[in-house]
Amino acid sequence: MIKYIPEGKLWRLISISIYAVFYLSLFFILENRTMESYHIIECGIDRWIPYCGVFIVPYLLWFPYQFVLLGYFFMGGLNHKEFYRFMTYICGGMTCFLLVSWLYPNALELRPVLPSDGNVFDRMVQGLYWIDTPTNVLPSIHVFNSVVFHVTFCRGLERGSRRGWKRLSFVLVVLIVISTVLIKQHSVIDIVLGFTMAGMGYLLIYQRMLRRVVLARLAKQSFPVV
Numbered sequence: 001m002i003k004y005i006p007e008g009k010l011w012r013l014i015s016i017s018i019y020a021v022f023y024l025s026l027f028f029i030l031e032n033r034t035m036e037s038y039h040i041i042e043c044g045i046d047r048w049i050p051y052c053g054v055f056i057v058p059y060l061l062w063f064p065y066q067f068v069l070l071g072y073f074f075m076g077g078l079n080h081k082e083f084y085r086f087m088t089y090i091c092g093g094m095t096c097f098l099l100v101s102w103l104y105p106n107a108l109e110l111r112p113v114l115p116s117d118g119n120v121f122d123r124m125v126q127g128l129y130w131i132d133t134p135t136n137v138l139p140s141i142h143v144f145n146s147v148v149f150h151v152t153f154c155r156g157l158e159r160g161s162r163r164g165w166k167r168l169s170f171v172l173v174v175l176i177v178i179s180t181v182l183i184k185q186h187s188v189i190d191i192v193l194g195f196t197m198a199g200m201g202y203l204l205i206y207q208r209m210l211r212r213v214v215l216a217r218l219a220k221q222s223f224p225v226v
Contacts, residue, residue: 023091023094023098030102030136031135031136037105040107042187043189046110046187046188051112051182053121054121055175055182055183057121058172058175061172062145065146069169077153085205086148086152089152089205092205093148097139106136107133107135108135108186111129112184114126137186138190139193139196140186140190142180142186147173148201150169153165
C-alpha cells in the first residue's frame, strides 16, 4: 500500500492533515456526547499512588515532544517507507482508542479536590482538569503516542548514533508515563493498555515474519487441510 503513495512533503502534509481533522472531529464528538453512565476505570494501586502536582510539567511536555519529533519525521528524519509505517502505527492506535471510547464509555474518579490557593503546579493541574474531562481515558493516548514516537525515533537513527538523543527521549517518555498517574489523569489500567496497544501495533507493523506466521496459523485453523 505504501508504494502507491506519492513521495514528497506535500503528500506527507496532506496525510497528517486528513487524519488530524478526522481524529479531532471524532474526539470532540466523544467528549461532548451525553452519556447516562460511564464504566469507571480504577484499580487498587491507583489509590496508593500519591498526587504530585509538579508532574504537570512532564505531562505537558508531551505536546512539544510530539510536535518536535513529528516535524523531524516530516522534514526527512524518516524515509518514505518508514514515515508511512509510522503513520500507520500511530493512526491505527489512535483510531482504536476512538473505537474503544465509543463502544465502552469510560471515566475516572481519581481526581483530588485541589485548594484554590495552591501552588503554581496545582493551579496548572486545575486548569488541565477544567479543559480535559475525566472521560475517554482507556487506553492512555499519552502513553501510546509517547511509546510510538520514541520507538520510531530510535528506529530512524542509525544503530549506535546519537545515543544522547535516544536517552533523552527515553527519559522524557518515562517521566510522561509516570506523570499520567501522579496528577491523577489516568489509572494504572490505562497505562498498561496503552503499552499493550503500542506493543501489538509494533508487532503488526514491523515484525513482518511474525505476522506472516500468525496469519498462516490462523488460516490453517480456519481452513484445515482435509
